[in-house]
Structure formats: structure tokens, C-alpha cells
Amino acid sequence: MVVKSEEGRELRSFRFKDEDESQEVRAVERRILLETLANQLPPGAVHFSSKLANIERTENGEIMLELVDGTRLFTKILIGCDGIRSSVAKWMGFSEPRYVGHCAFRGLGFYPEGQPFEPKVNYIYGRGLRAGYVPVSPTKVYWFICFNRPSPGPKISDSFVLKNQAKELVRNWPSDLMKIIDLTPDDTIIRTPLVDRWLWPAISPAASDGQVVLVGDAWHPMTPNLGQGACCALEDAVVLARKLANAIKSEAESVEGALRSYGTERWPRVFPLTIRANVVGSALQWENPVVCSLRNNLIIPKLVRLGPLLEHTNFECKSL
Ligand SMILES: Cc1cc2nc3c(=O)[nH]c(=O)nc-3n(C[C@H](O)[C@H](O)[C@H](O)COP(=O)(O)OP(=O)(O)OC[C@H]3O[C@@H](n4cnc5c(N)ncnc54)[C@H](O)[C@@H]3O)c2cc1C
Structure with missing residues (x-):
């Protein structure tokens, strides 16, 4: 995983296995997961x-x-x-x-000739704004942008508007992200209010x-x-x-x-x-410049111990 600031400065880079031997990350496209699960069922069992x-x-x-x-x-x-x-x-x-005060854009960038990225999760932290991308297949790269917004606002389904809004948020950020958004087919881009x-x-x-x-x-x-x-x-x-x-x-x-x-x-x-x-x-969506500077220069590079932070991913489901 690589964590960068909005100017593109690397704040931290690590391998999950080095932080905790039991950890690995798998990025799976939702459609593939659903098809894989559905294919285990008898034909006709699922009515779409x-x-x-x-x-x-x-x-x-x-x-x-x-x-x-x-x-x-x-x-x-x-x-x-x-x-x-x-x-x-x-x-x-x-x-x-309940709406928690931030929304997320999501999309799947498509590279017909093959995507150029290493198999890494990439995070970029800004002020009240963060983004990330990760390759999910030889031709597809998943990306997201999370931004503060006091209310969820109206539902927007026009993908042209969605794409422009997403690009506007990260206009001056590392150019990789902008390119992935540009290569995102209209039918894969959505904006979701985050709730719990x-x-x-x-x-x-x-x-x-x-x-x-x-x-x-x-x-x-x-x-x-x-x-x-x-x-x-x-x-x-x-x-x-x-x-x-x-x-x-x-x-x-x-x-x-x-x-x-x-x-x-x-x-x-x-x-x-x-x-x-x-x-x-809430902590990752901080907007205060002093707090964000502390996060980028001290908390992420020096203080955070990742092993304990990843413990929640350990679930033993025993043999299936
Ligand atoms: C920005 C974002 C990033 C995320 N990243 C991750 C991640 O990295 N890892 C992770 O584990 N999770 C992640 N999640 C969460 C994950 O997407 C959800 O937790 C997961 O999809 C929940 O699965 P589900 O089957 O419960 O519900 P859903 O995936 O929402 O499926 C519900 C299904 O029910 C159907 N349905 C709804 N209403 C009706 C109705 N009235 N009649 C018939 N069908 C209906 C829908 O069409 C849909 O097919 C993310 C979520 C967001 C918003």
C-alpha cells in the first residue's frame, strides 16, 4: 500500500505481510464475485x-x-x-x-490494452477529501473519492455530471487519478451518500x-x-x-x-x-489544516502501528 499527500508526496509505503504475517489484500470486481457465487447455485435458482x-x-x-x-x-x-x-x-x-456527512464517488477505469499499475492499494489524503485506486484485473482499476457534504443532496444519475464533479474535486491532485477517472465508462460511475x-x-x-x-x-x-x-x-x-x-x-x-x-x-x-x-x-475526513498537517507529517509516517489496525480483518470462518 502507498499513502500519498494531495501534492503527491509519499507519506508511507508498506507491504501488508510485513506489518502482520496473516494479512493480504484482495481486490475483486463486484460483478465477478456475484457471478462466481451465483454459478455455484443450480440453474434458475436466482431470479434477477x-x-x-x-x-x-x-x-x-x-x-x-x-x-x-x-x-x-x-x-x-x-x-x-x-x-x-x-x-x-x-x-x-x-x-x-443515518447519513454520516460524507459521500463517495466510485468507478472502474478501463484500459483495453492493459492497465499500467503495480498490484498496490493507493491512497491520497487531502483536507476533507481523500481518494484511492487499486487494480482489480489486468484491464480495470477501481477508484473512489470521498468528500464532505453537509447533506446527501439530490440523486444524480447523469454520468457526465458525476464525472465532472469527481474530477473537479481532485483537479490538482496526482495526475494518475485524473487519468483513471477519464478512462471510466459512464455506466460504472456512481455517487453514494455514506450511511450507517x-x-x-x-x-x-x-x-x-x-x-x-x-x-x-x-x-x-x-x-x-x-x-x-x-x-x-x-x-x-x-x-x-x-x-x-x-x-x-x-x-x-x-x-x-x-x-x-x-x-x-x-x-x-x-x-x-x-x-x-x-x-x-470522521478522522480521515478532517478539514482543519493544522490537524491534516500533523496527520501527514507525524501520525501516518511515524506513529500509526498498522498491525493492530488491521486486526479487525481477521475472521476465522472455519472450513466451508
Ligand atoms: C464507497 C464504498 C466502498 C466500499 N468498499 C468496500 C470494501 O473495500 N470492502 C468491503 O468489504 N465492502 C466495501 N463496501 C461495502 C459493500 O459495498 C457493502 O457492504 C456490500 O455491498 C453489502 O452487500 P449486501 O449484499 O448486504 O448488499 P448489496 O450489495 O447492496 O446488495 C443488495 C441487493 O438487494 C437488491 N435489492 C434492494 N432492494 C430490493 C428490493 N426491494 N427488491 C429486490 N431486490 C432488492 C439490490 O438490487 C442488490 O442487488 C463499500 C461501500 C461503499 C459505498
């Missing part, structure tokens, strides 16, 4: 473009899902993994996720209610400052699958009990991470 419109509990205890095209599905178990604006979470009584939801014990609803359960961002939306949202969603899936399989195999354990046990096991993992991601994000 099926937008959920309504949920109801029926008199015989099943869950009825109504899609926008009017199709009705009846199910014994409902796993809500429908992201930060989850309809299932809303139905279970969860509050809307703190799952306070005794205040937030539980992860499950009867045979309905939440997974991933639907349950614990967290800001991306630790790079753990999708990782935690995958961990949730592993733990939940194991609990459900045990309950279905054994007469002694109920499905409802298995879902409750999943929530109890996962909460101590996801609640502190959500708070930590929020605190780290």
Missing part, C-alpha cells in the same frame, strides 16, 4: 430483476412476498439481504440508516423475527472506511448457512432458534466494526 414491493405474514405463518410485477411468493424462511435501503429491515421495524446504523442493544430490533432474518447491509450498514461491509456480509452468510443447516438436520433445534443464534453470534462482530468504521471515517 425481481423487485420486492410488499411483505406480509399469512394466517398459516408463512411469509408472502409480492413483487412489483404482481407475482406472489410464499416462503417459510425469509433472508433479507436487500442492502442499505432494505424493505425487509423496514418491515421488521429498523430505522433508516448502530445496532444498540435493547434499542435496535434483533436480527431475526420468527422466520425472517437480515444479512449484510440490510442489517448492519457501515461506512466503507475499514473495507469490511461486503466482507461482513459474506461472514454473515457463512454463519447463517451453518446455523440453518444444523437446524434443518437436527430435530432438536428450531429454525427460529437458529436464526436467533445467528444474530447473537454476529452482533459482537458487526456492532463494534460499525462504530469503528464511523470514527475512522
